[in-house]
Amino acid sequence: MTVVKxxxxxxDAYMIKNLLESGGVGADILDEATASTAPYLLISSGIRVTVADEDADAAREILGLPAEPEAPVRTSGGIPWLAVLIAGIALVTLISYARQDRHPADPQKIDEDRNGDGKSDLRTTYDDSNRPVLTLVDDNFDGRWDTRVxxxxxxxxxxxxxxxxxxxFDSDIRYNQGVPSTELVTPGGEGNPLFRKVFKNGVLESRWEDADRDGAWDQRIDFDAMGRELGKTSLK
Structure with missing residues (x-):
């Protein structure tokens, strides 16, 4: 398998998976379980969306990514996971230390270089009470901010x-007390949305789809509390 995102x-990983599958390319979220239970372990590596090696070029074309391949993923072996664990714990510790010991005169901002290229790809700004105000993430390390929280x-x-x-910006997620409540996905950032997701207690409850983006939902897909699809309802 090959990591494409x-x-x-x-x-975001679910949305990328949906976009790929709507384009006829099967995809998997390799780190889905870890992202649900211990997301801090993935701060450095990100949540990986994978496809079969033979579908990699088609997947990159759907996502508008460069054709340069990424090395195939190893799904077994303890050393990579141990490295991720150590890196995640170290990074969380470093951030906590920086937030606690920062002098009031210092800038209320922390920049991180997750891939070691000498450029910031994760930036968090804090208020005077050391509470986060804004986080910017460069997901693909191209020098542009891809996610804004x-x-x-x-x-x-x-x-x-x-x-x-x-x-x-294609995806707009709204939170209720830090828990996702709705998400709108509008490819290109203009026009009517392609998807609308509704979450209950942070778990996907339904997804509304407007395939032709005419402003009227075509169908609704419902999910159970475990995120499994229950059925589809035509709305036209």
Whole structure:
């Protein structure tokens, strides 16, 4: 299998998977379980969306990504996971230390270089009470911010993402007390949305689809509390 996308959030990974499958390419979220139970372990690596090796070029074309391949993923062996665990714990510790010991005169901002290229690809700004105000993420390390997370009183309130890296934000997630409540996906950032997701207690409850983007939903797909599809309802 080949990694075609690394996402900052599980919601983004689901959307990339849906976009690929709607284009006829099967996809999997390799880190789905870890992202649900211990997301801090994936701060450095991101949540990986994979496809079969033979579908990699088609997947990149759907997502508007360069044709350069990424090395195939190893799904077994303890050393890579141990490295991720150590890196995740070290990074969380470093951030906590920086937030606690920062002098009031220092800038209320932390930049991180996750891939070691000397450029910031994760930036978080804090208020005077050391609560996060804004997080910016460069998902594909191209020098442009792809994900923007806004906070109210230190709790996530809104996240926007450029899923296909075309310079416009396609995904708009709204939170209720830090828990996802709705998401709209509008390819290209203009016109009517293609998808609308509704979450209950942070778990996907339904997905509304408008395939022709005429402003009227074509169908609704319902899911159970485990995220499994229950059925589809035609709305036209």
């Amino acid at each position: 690394r996402c900052a959030t599980l919601e 806004e906070y109210e009183n230190g709790i996530e309130s809104k996240a926007t993402s450029d899923l296909d890296h075309d310079g416009t």
